[in-house]
Amino acid sequence: MTTDLLQIEMQKVPQSRIKEVDFNNLPFGKHFSDHMFVADYVDGEWTDLRIVPFSDFSFNPALSSLHYGQSIFEGLKAYKNEAGDVLTFRARDNWARMNESAKRMCMATIPEEVFMGGLEALLRTDADWVPNQAGSSLYIRPYMFATDVFLGVAPSKTYRFCIFTCPVGVYYAKPLKVKVELDYIRSAPGGVGYAKCAGNYAGSMYPTLLAQQAGYDQLIWTDATDHQYIEESGTMNVMFIIDGKLVTPATSDSILRGVTRDSIVQIARSWGITVEERKVSINEVIEGIQNGSVTEAFGAGTAVVVSPFQAIGYEGTDYMLPERAPADSFAVRVKDYMTDLRTGKIDDPFGWAVKI
Numbered sequence: 001m002t003t004d005l006l007q008i009e010m011q012k013v014p015q016s017r018i019k020e021v022d023f024n025n026l027p028f029g030k031h032f033s034d035h036m037f038v039a040d041y042v043d044g045e046w047t048d049l050r051i052v053p054f055s056d057f058s059f060n061p062a063l064s065s066l067h068y069g070q071s072i073f074e075g076l077k078a079y080k081n082e083a084g085d086v087l088t089f090r091a092r093d094n095w096a097r098m099n100e101s102a103k104r105m106c107m108a109t110i111p112e113e114v115f116m117g118g119l120e121a122l123l124r125t126d127a128d129w130v131p132n133q134a135g136s137s138l139y140i141r142p143y144m145f146a147t148d149v150f151l152g153v154a155p156s157k158t159y160r161f162c163i164f165t166c167p168v169g170v171y172y173a174k175p176l177k178v179k180v181e182l183d184y185i186r187s188a189p190g191g192v193g194y195a196k197c198a199g200n201y202a203g204s205m206y207p208t209l210l211a212q213q214a215g216y217d218q219l220i221w222t223d224a225t226d227h228q229y230i231e232e233s234g235t236m237n238v239m240f241i242i243d244g245k246l247v248t249p250a251t252s253d254s255i256l257r258g259v260t261r262d263s264i265v266q267i268a269r270s271w272g273i274t275v276e277e278r279k280v281s282i283n284e285v286i287e288g289i290q291n292g293s294v295t296e297a298f299g300a301g302t303a304v305v306v307s308p309f310q311a312i313g314y315e316g317t318d319y320m321l322p323e324r325a326p327a328d329s330f331a332v333r334v335k336d337y338m339t340d341l342r343t344g345k346i347d348d349p350f351g352w353a354v355k356i
Contacts (some may be wrong), residue, residue, distance in 0.1 A: 181207055244274070
């Protein structure tokens with residue numbers, strides 16, 4: 001990466017807050033690094049690129065994004081290798097996906113040099129915030145929102161793009177108990193399910209709360225038409241080991257194209273494992289748990305990495321996944337392999353880990 005062609009104004013904090021953080025006890029998304037990258041889209045171009053102290057924004061009450069929801073985001077992580085170098089993982093894929101979301105939400109797209117250059121400059125500035133403790137990483141949140149001051153259902157003509165970071169530990173500390181959602185929907189064909197827009201997550205909160213009140217950690221979303229086919233699970237794509245094959249719902253306009261999901265698919269194929277990206281019915285999964293053909297089920301995403309399922313709740317019954325020793329678990333094996341890739345412990349045949 002290089003920022004040589006970008007002019008980024010730099011305003012550093014007088015004193016870092018890093019000593020206030022216990023890096024051996026990192027809750028997810030609670031501590032924020034010293035700086036953020038900000039750029040504004042005005043008159044058809046991205047301007048005023050800057051690294052500034054992490055602080056509040058001041059908004060007009062008529063800010064269009066607050067009323068009409070033009071807001072998108074991404075999530076990726078940075079790591080340190082044994083030499084102390086900062087590594088990113090598939091950051092350009094996040095840039096490309098953010099622009100897919102922007103197009104769907106009728107927002108300005110972000111040039112690669114602005115996204116990648118701003119990210120590099122920010123990570124160099126806050127390199128000390130990248131943890132090196134096992135299981136920890138620096139979570140990176142790029143996001144963009146409309147900034148027109150206007151009441152009226154129309155695309156904004158101005159936008160703000162920001163990247164901030166936070167050191168994080170493990171998202172889920174234990175295997176999950178998930179519930180198949182048969183009433184509410186997350187997305188529908190022709191909608192914005194594949195976009196990483198804020199409204200997708202806002203709409204999921206109430207049914208997720210109901211599931212949590214019933215003793216579950218997360219939901220498995222099913223299709224909007226018949227509630228027969230599995231789509232996603234909360235903050236994750238869903239994957240299964242069925243008859244020794246890696247099986248996952250094929251991405252569509254109602255399923256997010258997860259970077260972690262794609263990484264696992266490519267790794268599995270490189271290991272000689274058969275991968276099926278197709279429709280997966282909940283009946284197939286429940287029957288497979290009962291007859292032993294489904295040996296693993298897990299979620300995959302940037303925040304959660306790989307999170308095995310302990311049980312799947314369906315129509316009032318909890319179906320328990322078989323307990324597997326770590327050495328026999330594909331989920332554990334692929335999680336450890338990706339961790340080694342991301343931290344530079346092994347050679348990266350895919351070219352995914354990039355040193356800042």
